[in-house]
Amino acid sequence: MAKRIDIGGLNAYYGSHKAIEDISMTVEPRSVTAFIGPSGCGKSTFLRTLNRMHEVTPGGRVEGKVLLDDEDLYGPGVDPVTVRRTVGMVFQRPNPFPTMSIFDNVAAGLRLNGSYRKNELSDIVEKSLKGANLWNEVKDRLNKPGSGLSGGQQQRLCIARAIAVEPDVLLMDEPCSALDPISTLAIEDLIGELKERFTIVIVTHNMQQAARVSDRTAFFNLSAVGKPGRLIEIDDTERIFSNPSVQATEDYISGRFG
Amino acid sequence: MTHATTTDIQDDRPRIAPEPAKGGLSSRTLPRWSPIGFAVVAIALGVGISLAAGWHSRIQWGLISALLFLAVSYVVTTVVENQRQAKDRLATSIVWVCFLIAVVPLASLLWTTIVRGSERLDGYFLTHSMAGVLGPEHSGGVYHALIGTLEQVGIATVIAAPLGLLTAVYLVEYGKGSLAKAVTFFVDVMTGIPSIVAGLFILSIMLMAGIEPSGLMGALALTILMLPVVVRSTEEMLKLVPNELREASLALGIPKWRTILKVVLPTAIGGITTGVMLAIARIAGETAPIMLLVFGSQLINSNPFEGAQSSLPFYIYEQYKVGEVASYDRAWAAALVLIAFVMILNLVARGIARWKAPKTGR
């Protein structure tokens, strides 16, 4: 049940410091949107405003609108807990719950949200692990701790955990930056499959990766250190990488800065 | 919710989940002030019930109110929001109640000491001993005990601080192999020795060697209690000194011992001072070893090496045991002096730690 995200006039702050300024864009459902830009341009901060994780940081504060199919995530009476359940997230470093088994890791979100019979639970766990292309590697050791897996496997475990609760949107914050090339490839393939079912937003430092996996790409930049980050442009990935409409984007992509 | 768009997994999912249906991000929520409302209701009910039942203990009133608070907020939240939120609120309430439960006795302790202690605390009290003062008399003072505490703690510090410092230097700068491991382990073990056991140890030496009680013996027991604290804190501080500093000095051809004396220790001196002061604060309040080894005295004895002495904590115990109104007053006043001494040491020590902290490079 992928959903569209409409962002309008979004500012995010850390205390009194403005991290991103006046961002407006639309993220299409059933597609992969990549955020690129130099370090400190606020793309990760922006990503974290899309499931209200930004406000978890002490001093974190958001202004503006984020509409998920016409419903404002920051509207009055909206429970951030429900938002995060609807908008899943995968982090930079794989973070399975260290004390839980592989099975329990995937089932963690489900157990929070309701009670399931045992066979229902194992069905969903199996589906999610298959969905994350991890099933064949772990099906014989579901009761072993998740921290025993390799980095790439752990990251796919985290993806399985995120998709097990059937979110509408999946946010990925540099999901491959801590992984080796082979694991990266596995995750990229997986993203291609997942976009059939979810709206995916991915932050990446790796421009080839953005070009490979995304349908649309948004370029963020900041005018100077300490200034808030801004959205420079968003367009079809092909266009951004071949013929961007802003000079700064071309400079960044061709490696002239950043 | 349109079923046409659901995916295959979606169809298999059981519908037991108590969450609001997808698409509804907002749900009924209680206003932000509701915990205060619950608290008011709970306290009113608690006081009402207690009065009706004729209970006198305020502790009971508080406990009843606390339990009612938990119950009311859980039930209301379950009804208005949902069970998960109710559990979350329950946990929040319990954590707050824990905090309040802990604050009450600790605040009462400080408050009582300050109020009761300030009744007798004056210049006379600080400058006179108990010589010739009988229990019920409203006179006498703490001077002899102050001298005793200062001397005993002073001797203990003079022995324990350098010993502890050197041990920590050994552990951090030289230590490897089984000796260092053993020392580390036994420092930990030593931290847990009850003060009365340290006292008994010195006592058993005194019994063997036929030594009479004196301030020095008490100081030796205090040394045993102080030593591991100094070692631990100094060790932590030395570990914070960046290795680059040591290497820079060694690379200049400066011998290791001079590197430690001139580079490592000065860098960590703030933290080490803090650790020593906190250790002093800890042993200044020890009573048990003094009782066994120094014996206590009503008179001024400024010679710690011969004859019985008193000390502040022991004085408090003594006056408490007398059991008269006047002696309780003296006990509270001495307790106030002792707490003030310990707290000032703590505050100054932490002040030094904060003031020196940036220089350790962390």
Place this chain on the structure above:
Amino acid sequence: MASTTPLDIPPAPPETRSRPRSTGRAGDKVFLGLSRGSGILLLVIMASIAVFLSYRAYLALSENEGNFLTTFDWNPAGDPPVFGIAVLLFGTVISSIIAMVIAVPIAVGIALFISHYAPRKLAAPLAYVIDLLAAVPSIVYGIWGALVLVPYLEGLNLWLDQFFGWTYFFEKTEIGAARSLFTVGILLAIMILPIVTSVSREVFLQVPKMNEEAALALGATRWEVIRLSVLPFGRSGIISASMLGLGRALGETMAVATVLSPSFLVSLHVLNPGGGTFAQNIAAKFGEANPLGRDALIASGLVLFILTLLVNGAARLIIARRKEYSGANA
């Protein structure tokens, strides 16, 4: 911490360079000798504590006509001298258990309050105050307990007796002030709260941010984050903090000596006045003890020493294990 391995400092530069300074080598030797010497001295102290206490205890036990472990009496001045630690062991363990049962959940609650619930501006000063409270001398807790807490607890005791008397534990069969093992337990709980709180808080603050975010991103409430990430990570830390607190409670002398009205009885009616603990008994009996009596007290102190060694050793072991464990996952 960048410099936890100060051992891999490169060996001192070749001798050719340090030749001009002949004090270097000798100074190094002296300094190393001094610092190693103090380390060894510390070990010697520990060993002699064990040896001296054991020797005096042996002297006492060889004259004891009763069974040291099972006798319900303490009369080393009698003829024949009879003394045993059964009552003391019972009282020490019971009062410490009561203290743990009360203090550990509350301390964990306060630690969570400081690390995860309190407004940020309140958290730091609060942690500071808790640390300060750990420094309040035990004798002050003692007179507060005896003069303020005991009268206050009388109402609670009546109430417990009235409504929970059927549990046997809370049945008060003897009248008298609340100078009972239960009151001692409550006072010990208050005394160990600060230490258990501050150690637990440290552990809770060490929970990796990414573990908590994992739970948050799944749509966990604050309590669920704590249940999924914080408590599993902090479990061994809580255990070792509790053990450290237990070590304190077992050996506490003055607070127990001021509050308890001692008797040489074993009773599970914890509200009844009476009972005794190792440390309290030493403090109470020392003044009037004859030479054998002193040795007998030393013997009971040896048992207390071993008891606290075991508890503290276990706590340290758990901490050490946790370090390895969390290091593997870092």
